[in-house]
Amino acid sequence: MRLHEYGRNPDQRKASVNHPDLLLVGVAVSQATPHACMGTPTTMRCRKLAFTHTRDGFSRFEQARQAHLGTNGRQRSLMAMAPSGLDWQALYARLKSWGYEVGLVPCQAVRHTRKTMQDGPSQTADKEAYSVFDLLRQGQCCLPVARDSALPVASRLRQRAMAWKKRVSQLRHHLQAALHLALPELHALLKDLPPPTAWRF
Numbered sequence: 439m440r441l442h443e444y445g446r447n448p449d450q451r452k453a454s455v456n457h458p459d460l461l462l463v464g465v466a467v468s469q470a471t472p473h474a475c476m477g478t479p480t481t482m483r484c485r486k487l488a489f490t491h492t493r494d495g496f497s498r499f500e501q502a503r504q505a506h507l508g509t510n511g512r513q514r515s516l517m518a519m520a521p522s523g524l525d526w527q528a529l530y531a532r533l534k535s536w537g538y539e540v541g542l543v544p545c546q547a548v549r550h551t552r553k554t555m556q557d558g559p560s561q562t563a564d565k566e567a568y569s570v571f572d573l574l575r576q577g578q579c580c581l582p583v584a585r586d587s588a589l590p591v592a593s594r595l596r597q598r599a600m601a602w603k604k605r606v607s608q609l610r611h612h613l614q615a616a617l618h619l620a621l622p623e624l625h626a627l628l629k630d631l632p633p634p635t636a637w638r639f
Contacts, residue, residue, distance in 0.1 A: 452577030455479065459513040461506055464571025466563045467519055467526040473563040474499065475571040476506045476515075482571065483510065486564045491529070496536075516541065517583075518574040520548045520566070534582075542580045543573045 455462065456479045466473040472491070476484040483506050489495040503515055517533060518541045519526055533540045551569040552561065572577060 448577055451579070451581060454581060455516065455574060455577045455579070461503070461510060461512040461515040462571060463515050463517040464530070464567045465505065465517055465519040465529070466566035466570060467522065468530055469525045470565055471495075471563070472529060473567040474502075475564070475567040477485045477575070478501065478510055478512070479570060479575050482568075485568060487567075488563070496532075501572055515539070516542050516574070518570050518579050520545045520570055522548075529556050539572070541582050543570050544576060546571055548580055 460478075462477055462479065464475040466475075470490070471488045474484070474487040474489070475482065476487065484502065487499070487502055489499040507513070509514065516539045519530065521527075521530075521542050522545045530540055548566065548569045551572055552565055555565060555569075
């Protein structure tokens with residue numbers, strides 16, 4: 439799927455979500471047991487489906503997805519989740535690596551949807567999954583876009599470079615803190631200089 443197929447128009451996004459061959463899946467991210475809510479743009483078939491981050495857990499999730507695809511006469515599925523915290527990145531990457539279509543919904547919209555539910559605004563995994571499913575059904579999501587495979591590789595390399603840069607900065611501070619212990623005479627001369635000038639000296 440490319441960006442020009444649905445554009446940035448909400449009506450075009452909703453038309454893409456309302457495709458007759460599409461099963462919608464809302465996923466609530468959790469560190470231990472993510473929850474899923476499945477259905478079509480008109481009906482909700484599965485409100486509570488919990489699975490773990492293990493092979494058996496994802497196997498159970500896949501079996502339920504295949505069963506709902508057959509029951510509703512759908513050919514493919516579209517998942518969505520809210521990018522909150524850090525746990526969603528690993529789940530998003532795993533689902534994408536297995537060939538699932540995964541989109542994102544705004545976290546603020548999920549909170550607002552949860553507040554309008556009849557059983558109160560309390561946060562639970564199944565209510566989170568239903569909120570994501572409801573937003574996906576309305577077309578309020580960032581649909582998955584096919585990108586060049588080199589972009590994720592470049593992003594990981596950039597993150598690694600930033601991590602090494604942070605590590606070098608930490609080591610520089612440690613050395614500066616230990617300078618007065620190893621060379622007290624030199625430390626007396628350099629203590630009034632700014633750090634870049636002192637290290638070049």
